[in-house]
Amino acid sequence: MQPISAPAQPRPMVYALQQNIRRVIVGKDEAIELLLIALVCRGHVLIEDVPGVGKTTMAAALAKSLQCSFKRIQFTPDVTPSDVTGFTMVNLQTGDMEFKPGAVMSQIVLADEINRTSPKTQSALLEVMEEGQVTVDGVTHRLPQPFMVMATQNPVEFVGTYPLPEAQMDRFFLRIAIGYPSLEEEIDVLERYSGQVTPMQTLAPVCRAEEIIAMQEQVGTVYASHEARSYVATIVAMTRNHAALQLGASPRGSIALLRAAQASALLSGRDYVLPDDIRRMALPVLSHRLILTPEARMKGVSAQQVLSQLIDTVPVPAGRA
Numbered sequence: 001m002q003p004i005s006a007p008a009q010p011r012p013m014v015y016a017l018q019q020n021i022r023r024v025i026v027g028k029d030e031a032i033e034l035l036l037i038a039l040v041c042r043g044h045v046l047i048e049d050v051p052g053v054g055k056t057t058m059a060a061a062l063a064k065s066l067q068c069s070f071k072r073i074q075f076t077p078d079v080t081p082s083d084v085t086g087f088t089m090v091n092l093q094t095g096d097m098e099f100k101p102g103a104v105m106s107q108i109v110l111a112d113e114i115n116r117t118s119p120k121t122q123s124a125l126l127e128v129m130e131e132g133q134v135t136v137d138g139v140t141h142r143l144p145q146p147f148m149v150m151a152t153q154n155p156v157e158f159v160g161t162y163p164l165p166e167a168q169m170d171r172f173f174l175r176i177a178i179g180y181p182s183l184e185e186e187i188d189v190l191e192r193y194s195g196q197v198t199p200m201q202t203l204a205p206v207c208r209a210e211e212i213i214a215m216q217e218q219v220g221t222v223y224a225s226h227e228a229r230s231y232v233a234t235i236v237a238m239t240r241n242h243a244a245l246q247l248g249a250s251p252r253g254s255i256a257l258l259r260a261a262q263a264s265a266l267l268s269g270r271d272y273v274l275p276d277d278i279r280r281m282a283l284p285v286l287s288h289r290l291i292l293t294p295e296a297r298m299k300g301v302s303a304q305q306v307l308s309q310l311i312d313t314v315p316v317p318a319g320r321a
Contacts, residue, residue, distance in 0.1 A: 013215060014267050016206040017065050024061040024199045025054055026192070027185035031176050034284055035062055035150075037263045040215050043173020043256065044129050044149040046114075046164075046288060051154055053178045059110045059150040060200065066212065067205035068107035069144065075117035077160070081124035085134040086141070099136060104128050107144045107209060111151035115161045122168055125149065129171040146212045166247065166291065173256050174281075175288040215266075222262035223272040227317040231278055232258050234314050239290055244306045247291035257285045275316045282311055 014036055021032050035058065038045045047055040063070040073084060086102035103109065104125070114122065128134055132143045151172070153164070181189060192199050232254055240248030260281035261273045268277075283304055290303040 011267065011269050013207055013211055017062070020065040020203060020206045021058070021061045024203065025058050026188045027181055028054070028058070028178055031058065031178050033267065034174060034176050035059075037260055037267065037281070038173045039146070039148055039212065040219055040266070041173060041256075041259045041263050042146065042148075042216055043259075044171065045151070046169070046172040046175045047150065047152045047178065048155050048175055048288075049178045050156055053180060055152040055178060056110065056112055057200065058178065059112075059152065061203060062150070063108045063110065064200070064203040065206050066108060067208045068146065068212075070108045070110070071103040071106035072110040072112060073103045075111060075113050075115075075121070077116065077118060079117045079121050081121050082136075084121060084124040085128070086136055088137045088139070097137075099139065099141065101141075102134070104134060104149075105141070105143060107147055109147075109149045111149055113153060114151040115153040115164055117162065119162055119165065122162065122164060126167065126171065146209060146216065166289075169288050170250055170252055172288060174260065174284040176284060219259060219263050219266055221271065222265050224258060224262060225273070225317075228261070228273045228275070228278065229258065231275060231314070231317050232261070235278070235282060235311060236286070238310050238314065239286065239307070242306060242310060244293055244296040244301060245290050245303075246293045249286050249289045253286050253289045257281060260285050279311060279316075283307060 014033075017036055018029070018032055021035075022029070025032060035045060037043075039062070045059075047059060049055055060072075073079070082102060084102050084104050086100050086105060088097045088099050090096070091098045111125070128143065129149055132145070132147055134141050134143070154161075236249045236251075236254040236257065238248075239245055242248065257278065258273075261277035264277040264281055265271070265273050287303045287307050290307065292301065292303055292306070296306070
């Protein structure tokens with residue numbers, strides 16, 4: 001088991017986390033890096049893919065790599081909002097009202113199969129994800145820091161599911177798709193999981209909560225020029241006027257895109273944003289915030305395709321953006 005490291009700079013810390021997660025997840029470096037970008041941006045992640053490709057495993061591997069409190073919520077139709085946020089009850093010994101924390105009162109929360117619970121329970125996460133707090137019976141309780149929600153859902157199964165509303169989707173900083181492994185990667189997976197002990201059982205924390213918070217504070221120090229901000233604003237504004245889109249990205253989306261570009265630069269060892277940072281992060285940050293028109297859906301067009309074509313039409317700023 002690896003000891004907890006104490007890197008002074010972002011890149012060693014990120015490298016340690018990447019290497020730890022790679023012991024469990026094979027060949028998905030892009031998805032792992034996106035997960036870490038969301039973490040340092042104080043964002044939440046929706047991991048959306050078919051069953052069996054490692055959605056829950058990736059989220060659990062990150063949680064085990066951090067010396068943070070961790071709770072998993074297995075969402076089903078009978079899960080109630082109070083199971084998520086907590087509730088107050090009378091202490092029979094003292095007669096006082098006491099708050100009983102729900103599963104969300106943790107630093108890292110895995111919301112597994114989030115679309116299998118009712119809209120009422122889904123909405124219990126709105127305040128949590130936006131403001132980092134829960135309000136129960138008029139009393140507000142702050143969540144521990146750092147705080148991150150990782151949610152998983154299966155996009156191809158609709159029986160017994162409740163699609164996430166637009167307000168909920170917009171609160172996810174980015175969406176990640178893992179995809180099937182290649183032949184060589186799957187052989188590697190079979191080799192790692194053929195023994196008596198699985199890689200997940202051997203994972204140990206490599207990063208402390210204080211280190212994550214310090215790194216989160218560094219994201220805002222990455223320089224983004226006026227040209228970079230204009231580039232982000234132009235891309236987002238064009239989503240609101242595209243013929244194939246019924247609903248474009250919100251200002252929350254443009255803020256998220258700029259922050260993600262800053263984090264991408266930081267993890268690359270730069271203190272300034274390049275146009276490539278913005279282009280790279282646009283799809284995972286914006287695509288899940290877009291709603292296609294009925295005509296576009298009938299033609300089989302995806303939001304990712306529309307956004308990719310849109311980005312190609314926006315002039316790229318020169319230099320450092």
